[in-house]
Amino acid sequence: MEKEISAEIITIGDELLYGQVIDTNSAWMGQELGKIGIKVKQITSISDNPDAICATLTQAISRAQVILITGGLGPTKDDLTKHTLARYFNTQLQLHQPSLDDVEAIFKRYNRPMLEVNRQQAFLPASCTPIRNALGTAPGMLFKEQGALIVSMPGVPFEMKQMMTDSILPRLQQHFQLPQIIHKVVQTIGIGESFLAEAIADWEDNLPPNLKLAYLPHLAGVRLRLTGMSDGNSDLETQLQLEVDKLTHLISEHIFAYGEVTLEEAIGQLLKDRNLTISTAESCTGGLVAHKLTSVPGSSAYFMGSVVAYSNGVKQAQLGVSAQTLETHGAVSEETVRAMAQGVRQLLNTDIGIATSGIAGPDGGTPEKPVGTIWIAYADAHQTIAKKLSYNKTRLLNIEYTVLQVLNLVRQSLPKRVEE
Amino acid sequence: MEKEISAEIITIGDELLYGQVIDTNSAWMGQELGKIGIKVKQITSISDNPDAICATLTQAISRAQVILITGGLGPTKDDLTKHTLARYFNTQLQLHQPSLDDVEAIFKRYNRPMLEVNRQQAFLPASCTPIRNALGTAPGMLFKEQGALIVSMPGVPFEMKQMMTDSILPRLQQHFQLPQIIHKVVQTIGIGESFLAEAIADWEDNLPPNLKLAYLPHLAGVRLRLTGMSDGNSDLETQLQLEVDKLTHLISEHIFAYGEVTLEEAIGQLLKDRNLTISTAESCTGGLVAHKLTSVPGSSAYFMGSVVAYSNGVKQAQLGVSAQTLETHGAVSEETVRAMAQGVRQLLNTDIGIATSGIAGPDGGTPEKPVGTIWIAYADAHQTIAKKLSYNKTRLLNIEYTVLQVLNLVRQSLPKRVEE
Incomplete structure (x- = not known):
């Protein structure tokens, strides 16, 4: 060697x-x-x-x-x-x-x-x-x-x-006489580093000695990097792929991509593959979901537009959220965020509409709805799914985590085929 | 010492x-x-x-x-x-x-x-x-x-x-017994580092020996940091303020703030002071202008909402850009971006509307409108101002520079009083 x-x-x-x-x-x-x-x-x-x-x-x-x-x-x-x-x-x-x-x-x-x-x-x-x-x-x-x-x-x-x-x-x-080295990257989201480590502990413990695993946590999730150094006995590429397959089996629902791919690129690819279009209705995220989606070259193929509805007036007039819903449940509520997702989907005539509404902070919280209370929703022709988030971070981090969550909700919710 | x-x-x-x-x-x-x-x-x-x-x-x-x-x-x-x-x-x-x-x-x-x-x-x-x-x-x-x-x-x-x-x-x-150190930060935009250095060269050369100037260029402009270390002879705060006043006299039109203030915070303060509201119509920036404005705590006082109009359909149906304008001049044109700024201002009922439309790249350019051709506009009740930008950077940088330019256009254009 x-x-x-x-x-x-x-x-x-x-x-x-x-x-x-x-x-x-x-x-x-x-x-x-x-x-x-x-x-x-x-x-x-x-x-x-x-x-x-x-x-x-x-x-x-x-x-x-x-x-x-x-x-x-x-x-x-x-x-x-x-x-x-x-x-x-x-x-x-x-x-x-x-x-x-x-x-x-x-x-x-x-x-x-x-x-x-x-x-x-x-x-x-x-x-x-x-x-x-x-x-x-x-x-x-x-x-x-x-x-x-x-x-x-x-x-x-x-x-x-x-x-x-x-x-x-x-x-x-x-x-220099250099060894053969190959890296494989597995991108996960929606599972913390320690839960991930527990879920794959047995697999990690049984890795061949020439393969090493690194946990690389970042805002969008945990990147797992498996590095192989050839031991001269087997084909390194085959050996690594075998281990990535085993890993996939253990945590498949949390993997959004392989290799150096961002979450928004992965979502873009899913939408393109299925020939689906998307729009966003954003309150607390203030346009950052749209920015993430449009940061991907070629996103105009599936992203049509967004309504950033910061005021209740815009939520009503543009997105068709009823005054009654806003009065009864408030702007930060399951009912409002569902109406926003459905509303933007109809307004901009897209297959999918997603929405966010919450209190990003630092002010604006109440005892029932403290700062960091955020609702997100996904709507397509057949279903509307809403989810409540609770964060305790800075304004900007509350916004950034919400964007990741709503993109992950798209990943989890979108239909396998456009006809479905 | x-x-x-x-x-x-x-x-x-x-x-x-x-x-x-x-x-x-x-x-x-x-x-x-x-x-x-x-x-x-x-x-x-x-x-x-x-x-x-x-x-x-x-x-x-x-x-x-x-x-x-x-x-x-x-x-x-x-x-x-x-x-x-x-x-x-x-x-x-x-x-x-x-x-x-x-x-x-x-x-x-x-x-x-x-x-x-x-x-x-x-x-x-x-x-x-x-x-x-x-x-x-x-x-x-x-x-x-x-x-x-x-x-x-x-x-x-x-x-x-x-x-x-x-x-x-x-x-x-x-x-630790640390020396008395005071920093004064002067935030500039719209002037490159070497031009700035030339404009303030005489002042810089004549600074007292206990004051040091640093040029800190970043995406949003050049931050000038004047650092004073007490020499025990004079009041450091007074000494620094005197030099900041001299500096202001030399480059006042390029200064958007003093201290650690972002451009979007400075804009927010201007809008609040003048009791003005704002909305954005974004094509190539894809929501990033709205995100920047809403990243400021309390921005709901002046930011009402945005329409991210990525498709021409959304530009027409939501922002009222005429089919003729889009056909004759194209989506990336002075006429379209003016119509977008005026359109979003009316749609969301705000004092000011701003708009962006351009080719962020890497694809989509033509010989007449190469990648990096971007139009921005500002509209209020009395005037509409449009400006053409040309960039030669990556997609994300083209977008980020455009956001800074359109925010700077707001700073330069907005009326001194709401009644004016």
Whole structure:
């Protein structure tokens, strides 16, 4: 079996430490390395400070075979990575003509005069292998030390990504003997992490040693990721699919998709497959159900429109909720939300209508209907289903959870065939 | 002057290393710590691995006075942080009754049976100060060691944020003698970072040495943050306000708010102040304008409702856009978007109506109207204003930028008095 190759990522820049910029580069690099079988063991974000850079690099080299460094390669005074690396690897800067040609070409393209600081960007440590930056003025650098490969790249995401894809990932695959790794993702909704863990405990305990399960909870549910590393004895794809099938058998009603699919994409696919159209009548969710549905490219095929009915006047005049229903039961009630779902379905002439009405907070609650009391409904030609939710979160989270619940209600309720 | 207090952040979880989750917690913590005068010097992301946790913690304690740890506190087997910390600090787990009460209350609220793994979450290291988690089942833990404060929190962002705001930040301020720091935030929209920098260059160059300006560009514009650290010579609040007044004089038309106010909150305040109501007619934004407006608590005072008109049928039947307008000019046109804004204003009987219609992409473009061609409109009793936008971004970004533009159009267009 191949030796496991591990990586560390070092990101350099005060803007990361002070929270002015969210480090999205590391996640992307982690994913791409994972796909070729290299595990990231640590990500370290530090200041543009030579001592911090050297100390972090020494430690990383002692633990990992691949070190990816981003940031600190700009033309300004506070960008110290290149000079620090030259000193660290005990080498001198020298002009790298192909890099200078690239920098000059970029300035020519934007029709701007090149400054001396930009010319300086083409001076690279003599002992490194320069890595071409097709999109920016700072070339990358590859060093070898104690069996480790150390790569320095710019922090600009699109420059780093092109460099990784074009140069670094292929070089890593050439340099190391990497294991075969496959990930399978199972998307669940409507079951909490601990209940899920209990429901699949026996299965998880009996997984072959080369398969590992990760629980990745997020707002829309729990993503289960099964990762397989080839043991050389069996076909990994077949082995993983067998386990995903067993898992499906245990929790089928909670699975809304396989792979990197969102709930709204899954709903969209169901509606397209069954040739159904949908509309929404939203009170407390204020348009977020419609936004989620329309965030999917091509959603105009099944999403016709929505009425956001924040006032009772709009609920009556547009959605046909009767004044009597609103008076007797209130805007946040089973009766009103059922009428809203049926009303929008008729108004916008769709197969399915869904509705939300509730008290998102922070104000507006009563003893009988506290903040977080929310009704959702689904209506089609044959049935109307309503469900009561109770949340105790912030206004925005109450809204976001309601959107997920009403989308999940669609998933659970819609007819298998349009004729049914 | 006070000794500078530095912090390190340790985030735990393979999902961060494998790139399944982007670490947004660290940036938020870095910002909040900065606001009270604590500088983050390093962020380290590691696996749920006891050896890695202990080694990283030992190093962090040797360098910083505040260590914030997130993640690895869930109820499942791969969550090892609590046990590792108990061993690290040489202490035992014991039942913490108030935490158990909280966990039980959460399960009672959701009307679900509590599992043994959840009960176990209320067992905490004897030497720690438990930190209440009002929103989840994993309490936080505060340890003291070699003059450093070490805090362990869940990785779930909203749980971590509430814990930081309610407990951790106030405790840090009590525990350390922190310098007096005041921030003033000026929110701008409609001017790019480099143009803004040019417009205020002279003012920025002449700032007193104890004041620092940061440009924080984000989707909704550029946030300018002026940070003052007391030099003991003058009243810091007065000094800062004087500079904010000078800044306002330079770029007043681009400022939509002072302080941590969103554009939709600023719009809401303007509408409330002038006693005006609003409705939206949305095509390409699919309900996101309505969602933004209703994400503000108390928005039911001025927001009446919306019609999301994705299909032309809904544009005609609900919003009264004529078939001729749609045929002659198309759904994405000045004529249609003006008719939509006027139509929704009349339909929902509001003072102001706003509308969007465009091609968000990735498909649906034509040579005359490429993807990213978007029309927005504002209508009140006296005027209708339309504006064309051109974007070249992803579907979601095209939608989000459009929402900001139409909200900014409201800010620029609405009458000063309701009677005007």
